[in-house]
Amino acid sequence: MAKLSPSLLASDFSHLADQVALIEEGEAGFVHMDIMDGQFVPNITFGGPVVKSLVGKTKLPFDIHLMIEHPEHRIPDFATPQTEYIVVHQEACTHLDRVIHQIKELGCKAGVALNPATPVSTLECILGEVDMVLIMSVNPGFGGQKFIPYTVLKICELDEIRKNEDLDFLIEVDGGVTLDNAAMLVESGADILVAGSAVFGAKDVPARCREFHEIIK
Ligand code: DX5
Ligand code: ZN
DSSP states (O other), rough: OOOOBBBGGGGGGGGGHHHHHHHHHTOOOEEEEEBBBSSSSSBBBBOOOHHHHHSSSSSSSSSEEEESGGGGGTTTOOOTTTTTEEEEEEGGGHHHHHHHHHHHHHOEEEEEOOOOTSSSSGGGGTTTTOSSSEESSSSOSSSSOOOOTTTHHHHHHHHHHHHHHHHEEEEEEESSTTTTTTTHHHHHOOEEEEEEEHHHHHSHHHHHHHHHHHHHH
16 A cells, blocks of 8 residues: 655644644654755745654654755755655766665665656665665645646656566655546555645644545555
8 A cells, every 4th residue: 555645835834743743643654754954945834853853752753855966965964763765866866776785784774756857767776785665756845736647657667667677676756646646646656655734734634644645555
């Protein structure tokens, strides 16, 4: 069954622990945290201290999406006891192999994200080393954008590669995910759906998580 990873980017930042409790009540698989530095992407969100403040406030594992330049300088800040995945952008890593192993040495699973215009082929050499590939289905930096349809082809391509090469990385999709496209994304090969506004924009957040689960089970 595919899992839901609601993004806190669309939540009420003044009540973060309460917002996380809502998605835990809705039985989300992870809590997705978008870290933006104002360089790799235009916005700034939050950093290590905020992530650490949520440790122990929920049972949900953390899914940390680093949209930052030079992630190698900051990765230790995010390797909390509750962090399952740390995801870096291929476009931000000159030494991607080194960064992937840095994450693993800190006891976390390592993911790599691709912007919409970055081809899957850029990961050809590293796919055997990563635990997850995150396909950005919008240009990173903002919540509430429209899903870019051609990114589905990249999910299908990755799914095909992992079957053919007997690899076991998970595929995550992030950006513009809604109740309307969730089933199609899972059918295409996605294992984890990130949804920000489609979850936290709902009046009843736990009920919205359950609606997603009905579709992606
Ligand atoms: C965008 C972030 C996403 C964002 C998705 O740069 O990586 O995680 O929160 O938001 P929605 O689901 O609203 O597109
Ligand atoms: Zn994200």
